[in-house]
Structures are given as structure tokens and as C-alpha cells.
Amino acid sequence: QVQLQESGPGLVKPSQTLSLTCTVSAGSISSGSYYWSWVRQPAGKGLEWIGRIYTNGITNYNPSLKSRVTISGDTSKNQFSLHLSSVTAADTAVYYCARGGNSIGYYYMDVWGKGTTVTVSS
């Protein structure tokens, strides 16, 4: 069964770039059947979709974050990454990576990582 695991620094200074990696096991990010997403959740608040990458490298970003976000994939390592630049305290959140379907009747996110907490503070 496919599993996702987030990794990266738990503390990032303001104005710096937040970088996280999601490692996929028991499944391939090269499969055209899926897209790979990042979602975040500030403590005690709701979920915010950040963006996604498809197997062919095409990316979609939430317009609210688009100017600061880059999502990339590394098929050799079966990983995909999130880079969020110019962070502020408002970017403090639990960050999840998730797998979504890429076919009619299967566009929802069905497999999620456990999440990793990122705090933005000096």
C-alpha cells in the first residue's frame, strides 16, 4: 500500500525559504494515474491546498501562494518537493503531502502523509 512521508526543517526563519520533501513508498510518482499535492493546516484551523504536480511535470498552484511556491519532482528518488519563499509567521502550519487521482471519477486525494510541523520564527 502506497505511503507518503514528509521531511524537512521544523523551524524556518522569516523571509527564508521553506523546503519540504515527500517520499513515496510502495508506489511510483512516475505513474500517470496520479498527481501529487501539498496541503497545509495552521494549528486549530482548516485545510489549504497549496498546489500539485503531475507526472509530466505540469504544476498547478493556489493563486494565493503562486508567487512564492514551487513544486518539483525527482523520479529517481521517488520524491516530490515544496519550496515556499519569503515565509512569514502566517506560513506556520502542519504541511501534508497527498496523492490525488488523475482520471475521470478519481480526482480526489486519497492517500496522505502524516504531516510535518513547520514553524516560522527567528
Added chain:
Amino acid sequence: EVVLTQSPDLQSVTPKEKVTITCRASQSIGSSLHWYQQKPDQSPKLLIKYASLSISGVPSRFSGSGSGTDFTLTINSLEAEDAATYFCHQTSSFPLTFGGGTKVEIK
């Protein structure tokens, strides 16, 4: 952007009671609405896909209905393990969005 508005924000319920959570979309999204359950310190778990389709392994007491702009998640005969926050999520249009969540607590 499609805004999803959930109600209520909080529901306090006794075991075996029926729970109804609503999700209203700011524009029609067909049936591209999915429901997730999130327990404290856990990631979201898919409960219902495309408004009313069941997910393998999810108890049958969870059901969904609706289309267009109005959707409902129903938990029949609530169990203590159902204490969680429930989110709706749309995949009809970009960007993907989530409802604000409904917390279900056990009395």
C-alpha cells in the same frame, strides 16, 4: 474560487444519535464534493467521494448526499470513535478548496 461553507462549526452529540453536517458551495460543483474525517494529530481520511459514493473500509453509518451547491454528510448512530473534525472538499474547479470544518464532539 469556490468557497465551501460548512455548518455547524461544532456539534455536540450523544452516542447513537444521528449527525448531519452540511456543506454549501458558492457555485455549482456538480457532484465533485468529497468528505474527510480528521482526528487530533492525524491526517485527513477520505470518507465519501463524489458526494455520495462510499469508500472501502469506511463504516456504513457514514453517508453523503447532494449535488450542485448543497451537500450533506450523515453519520447514523454515532459512535465514540467518530469524534473528529469533518471537512468537505471540492475538485470541480481550480483552485481546490476545503470547507472550514465541523467538529463533532461526544457528550
